[in-house]
Every structure is written in structure tokens, then in C-alpha cells.
Amino acid sequence: MTVSEIRGHHPILTPKAMGEVDRAAIQSGIDGYRLMLIAGAAISACVLEHYPEATGAIVLCGPGNNGGDGYVAARGLAEAGMPVRLYSSVDPERLKGDAATARDDWQGPIHSLADLDWRDSEIVIDALFGAGLDRPVEGAVAEAMMTVVSSELPVVAADLPSGVSGRTGEVQGVALSAEHTVTFATYKPGHFLVPGADYCGDVHLIDIGIPQREIDAHDQNLWLNTPEIWSDRIPEPKLSGHKYSKGHLGVFSGAFSHTGAARLAAHSALRAGAGLVTVLAPASAIASNAAHLTAIMLRNVSSDEDLDALLQDQRMNGFVLGPGFGVGEKTCGFARTIISTDRALVLDADGLTSFKDNAEDLFSAIADGAAPVILTPHAGEFSRLFPDLAADTELSKVDRARMAADRSGAVVLYKGADTVIAAPDGRAVINVNAPPWLATAGSGDCLAGIIGALLVQHVPAFEAAAIAAYMHGEAGMELGEGLTADDLADGILSPSVLFE
Ligand SMILES: NC(=O)C1=CN([C@@H]2O[C@H](COP(=O)(O)OP(=O)(O)OC[C@H]3O[C@@H](n4cnc5c(N)ncnc54)[C@H](OP(=O)(O)O)[C@@H]3O)[C@@H](O)[C@H]2O)[C@@H](O)CC1
Numbered sequence: 205m206t207v208s209e210i211r212g213h214h215p216i217l218t219p220k221a222m223g224e225v226d227r228a229a230i231q232s233g234i235d236g237y238r239l240m241l242i243a244g245a246a247i248s249a250c251v252l253e254h255y256p257e258a259t260g261a262i263v264l265c266g267p268g269n270n271g272g273d274g275y276v277a278a279r280g281l282a283e284a285g286m287p288v289r290l291y292s293s294v295d296p297e298r299l300k301g302d303a304a305t306a307r308d309d310w311q312g313p314i315h316s317l318a319d320l321d322w323r324d325s326e327i328v329i330d331a332l333f334g335a336g337l338d339r340p341v342e343g344a345v346a347e348a349m350m351t352v353v354s355s356e357l358p359v360v361a362a363d364l365p366s367g368v369s370g371r372t373g374e375v376q377g378v379a380l381s382a383e384h385t386v387t388f389a390t391y392k393p394g395h396f397l398v399p400g401a402d403y404c405g406d407v408h409l410i411d412i413g414i415p416q417r418e419i420d421a422h423d424q425n426l427w428l429n430t431p432e433i434w435s436d437r438i439p440e441p442k443l444s445g446h447k448y449s450k451g452h453l454g455v456f457s458g459a460f461s462h463t464g465a466a467r468l469a470a471h472s473a474l475r476a477g478a479g480l481v482t483v484l485a486p487a488s489a490i491a492s493n494a495a496h497l498t499a500i501m502l503r504n505v506s507s508d509e510d511l512d513a514l515l516q517d518q519r520m521n522g523f524v525l526g527p528g529f530g531v532g533e534k535t536c537g538f539a540r541t542i543i544s545t546d547r548a549l550v551l552d553a554d555g556l557t558s559f560k561d562n563a564e565d566l567f568s569a570i571a572d573g574a575a576p577v578i579l580t581p582h583a584g585e586f587s588r589l590f591p592d593l594a595a596d597t598e599l600s601k602v603d604r605a606r607m608a609a610d611r612s613g614a615v616v617l618y619k620g621a622d623t624v625i626a627a628p629d630g631r632a633v634i635n636v637n638a639p640p641w642l643a644t645a646g647s648g649d650c651l652a653g654i655i656g657a658l659l660v661q662h663v664p665a666f667e668a669a670a671i672a673a674y675m676h677g678e679a680g681m682e683l684g685e686g687l688t689a690d691d692l693a694d695g696i697l698s699p700s701v702l703f704e
Pocket residue numbers: 223226227236239240243266267268269270271272273332333334335336337338339340341342362363364388412
């Protein structure tokens with residue numbers, strides 16, 4: 205199963221939390237070796253299912269329980285009739301606990317990783333390091349891993365591809381690139397955060413018998429962004445509803461030659477179910493917008509006074525500010541005014557960059573108001589608003605998004621192939637359904653419009669961002685490679701249709 209097809213309610217635990225869950229489960233009376241037997245059996249089953257023609261396997265075992273999984277998998281493959289050669293990265297006598305038991309139950313020879321010979325093998329089982337990786341891989345083990353990489357043999361990884369941090373998804377020194385990763389009990393951030401996600405291949409989540417109550421007790425408020433997280437927040441069309449009950453979104457347009465981004469956002473918002481959408485354009489951009497808009501309304505908003513007048517109409521209950529709008533004090537002023545009136549605001553693109561030198565101003569405006577605010581930075585914009593968080597290499601993308609949400613008081617949708625959405629209250633999701641071809645010019649404008657559409661329909665900010673990211677990804681998948689942002693804006697389905 206590819207990650208974009210994952211359904212259900214999936215907590216994501218860091219390796220450290222997963223270790224605590226393992227220990228708690230074992231303390232409650234569950235046999236740790238039995239967990240390892242199930243884990244190892246799942247790895248050998250994955251190999252047999254996906255490489256039924258393979259005539260030989262090598263199994264690489266490390267110093268800990270990940271290596272223990274490798275010994276069990278090797279046994280399973282040998283019992284299924286596959287010739288297996290097993291290599292250990294350490295003196296096998298060093299193994300302890302369940303890993304030592306797994307080693308004792310392996311009947312075949314144990315070779316030193318220094319003698320690695322991959323010829324006459326067709327598949328590699330990677331059980332060198334999993335949750336316990338805590339520093340860069342170096343020396344002889346790193347060299348052996350490079351040999352595997354250069355062999356171009358397919359790799360099936362136990363828990364995580366060795367060298368990938370389960371907490372951050374960063375590569376620690378060198379990493380193996382797996383076609384399949386078999387993981388246990390819960391997903392880890394490193395399965396979805398880049399670059400780790402690219403090293404995992406298809407991720408298979410296996411229930412090895414750890415009780416759900418232990419997983420729930422260690423919930424870290426981080427989940428995969430699946431419909432099960434927010435399906436009860438999807439706006440339902442009401443028979444008695446009229447266009448104003450579905451909200452009225454204002455999308456600010458840039459000047460004369462910068463109007464396309466706002467129209468993409470506006471068009472996407474209408475598709476995503478906003479009752480009314482108005483492009484708010486400076487005088488210089490009225491003609492160019494008017495030439496392109498039909499269902500979307502248009503209004504001249506050039507000055508602070510124009511904005512004040514506009515805000516008298518309480519029915520316009522949300523705004524998108526930033527796409528193509530221009531960087532500068534005017535942008536900051538508009539954002540502060542909107543936030544002070546407690547209307548919902550999606551601050552995107554130039555709206556974010558405008559606060560590069562005065563981010564604290566933005567955060568204090570958010571703290572003083574009651575407006576739901578969503579910030580939608582890509583990596584560059586994120587580093588302008590939160591330079592210290594961006595520079596801290598100890599932090600994962602999830603940590604950064606969470607700390608940014610906490611600091612700003614806004615929901616932060618931190619874009620990328622691994623978009624993370626975090627709320628100031630600590631909740632976070634990782635979105636995984638976005639295909640690579642969604643990274644195209646104007647795609648972010650469409651996303652801002654979808655979020656705005658959900659906000660004006662009174663979806664709470666965190667769920668609005670999460671649903672929008674998911675809808676955006678689904679539209680991208682549906683349209684396929686080569687899509688343009690125009691296709692995307694046209695291809696967005698309202699949530700009540702998409703999730704019926
Ligand atoms: N019941 C359970 O718990 C179950 C667990 N399961 C499995 O256990 C795995 C976790 O096992 P684990 O905790 O033993 O860690 P693991 O990844 O094997 O690392 C071992 C040791 O490697 C070392 N080391 C770290 N980095 C290094 C480096 N760069 N270069 C060299 N050495 C390095 C470090 O030891 P150190 O050298 O610091 O003494 C570390 O402790 C988990 O991923 C899953 O596969 C399943 O069986 C299901 C049941």
C-alpha cells in the first residue's frame with residue numbers, strides 16, 4: 205500500500221515514545237520475544253510476497269533489537285526455502301535480551317559485515333538500525349551500507365531504513381534506500397518527513413500485538429492526516445442553506461500585473477464550497493481582474509479606508525491575503541486590521557514575507573485578537589518568520605511547525621512534500637497524499653483559497669488547514685502528472701462531494 209492510500213486513525217510516535225510503549229507492554233506481561241517473532245515474520249512475509257522469484261537473500265543484522273528482527277526474518281526465509289546469508293555488524297556475542305534469543309534460534313552461520321558479498325543474492329533485508337539509531341553511521345558499517353547502495357539490490361527494511369532517523373526523517377551519515385519498510389505498532393515521523401520518506405518506499409504497518417491502550421497512553425498529539433481525523437468537521441450542505449450561510453471569502457489581489465494568484469485562490473475557494481467569493485483589488489487591477497471573473501465578484505480595495513469600509517459588512521467573514529499581493533507595510537497593515545476585527549485570515553506568500561523583520565508584531569496582533577489565523581509558509585517563508593527554528597538542526601519539521609504555532613498563536617501549515625499542520629494547542633498532522641507534481645506554480649495559491657473556503661464555512665482553523673491540505677492532495681492525484689494550477693483550481697471538489 206502506498207502512503208496516499210492509508211485510511212484510518214493513525215497516531216505517529218517518535219522512536220523514543222515507541223520504546224516506552226514497548227517497555228510498558230512488556231511490563232504489563234506481554235512477552236517481548238513474541239513481539240519480535242511477529243515483527244520478524246512480517247518482514248519475511250513481505251519479502252516472500254513482493255519478491256517471490258528471488259533465489260537468494262542477504263540479511264544485515266545490527267547490534268540491537270532491530271538486528272533481532274533480522275535473525276527472525278532470516279529464519280522465516282530459510283524455512284520457506286530461500287537461501288539466506290546473514291551478516292552481523294558486531295560480534296554476535298554482544299547481543300542481549302530478545303535479540304540474543306533470536307540469534308540463538310538462528311541455525312545458520314553468522315558472517316561478519318566486513319566480509320559482505322552480495323553476489324548471487326537478489327534481495328537485501330536491512331536490520332542494522334531501527335528505533336535505536338542515535339548518531340551518524342560511520343566507519344566500516346557505513347562502508348558496507350554504501351556497498352549495498354551501489355549493488356542496487358532491492359532492500360526491505362525492518363522498522364526504518366538504516367541511517368534514517370525515525371524522529372526527524374534526516375539521514376544520519378548514510379542511509380539505505382528501501383523499496384519496502386515494515387514497521388510495527390505505529391508509524392514514526394521519519395516514515396513521512398523528507399528525506400526519510402523517500403528512503404522508505406512502501407511503508408507497511410504491522411500490528412504485532414502491542415495493546416492499543418498502551419499506544420493511546422503515549423499519544424503525542426501527532427497523527428497522519430486522514431479523513432478520520434476531521435470527518436465530523438466537514439461542512440454539510442443544508443437544504444435550507446443559502447449562499448451567505450456558506451460564508452463570504454475576500455481574496456486580495458495584487459496590482460495590475462500580479463492578479464493571477466488571487467484569482468487562482470478565489471476560484472479554488474468557490475470550488476471548495478465557499479458561498480460567495482470576492483476578489484478585492486486595487487484600482488489598477490480592476491480591469492484585468494474584471495476581464496477574467498464571472499461567478500466571482502470584484503471590489504475595489506485600494507486603501508486602508510477602503511478596507512475599513514469593506515469590514516463594515518459582517519457577512520464577509522474570512523480573507524486570503526498574500527498571493528501576488530506584494531511585500532511591504534501595506535500588507536502588514538491590512539493583516540493587522542483584519543486580525544483586529546476577528547475575521548478569519550489565511551496569511552500566505554507575500555503576506556508572510558512582509559513580516560520578515562517584524563514577526564513579533566504579527567504574533568502580538570494574533571494574541572490580542574480572537575481571529576482564527578492560518579500561516580501557510582513554505583521552507584523559505586518559514587525561515588523568514590522563524591529563523592531560529594529553521595536553523596536548529598536538532599528539530600524535526602514537526603517540532604518546528606509546533607513551536608511556530610505555539611509562538612505565533614496561529615495554526616501553521618508548513619508546506620512541502622511532507623506538509624505539517626500544527627495548532628497552538630499542540631495538535632499536529634503530517635499530510636501524505638500530495639503527489640510530487642503538485643509542486644507547481646500557483647499550487648499554493650489554490651491551497652490558500654481552499655483553506656479560506658473552509659474557514660468561512662466555520663470549520664475550525666486546524667481542521668480547515670488539515671482538510672484543505674488533504675483536498676489539495678486528492679485533486680492533485682486525480683488530475684495526474686503535468687497538471688497546472690489552472691487545472692487544479694478547476695479540479696477541486698467541494699468536501700461534501702469528495703467525502704460523500
Ligand atoms: N519489544 C520491542 O522493543 C520490539 C522492538 N522491535 C525492534 O527493535 C528496534 C529497536 O531496538 P533497539 O532499541 O535495540 O535499537 P536498534 O535500532 O536495534 O539500535 C541498536 C543500537 O545500535 C547502536 N547505535 C545507534 N546508532 C548507531 C550508529 N550510528 N552506529 C553504530 N551503532 C549505533 C546503539 O547502541 P550503542 O552503540 O549506543 O550501545 C543502539 O542502541 C525497533 O526498531 C524494532 O525493529 C521489534 O522487534 C518489535 C518488538
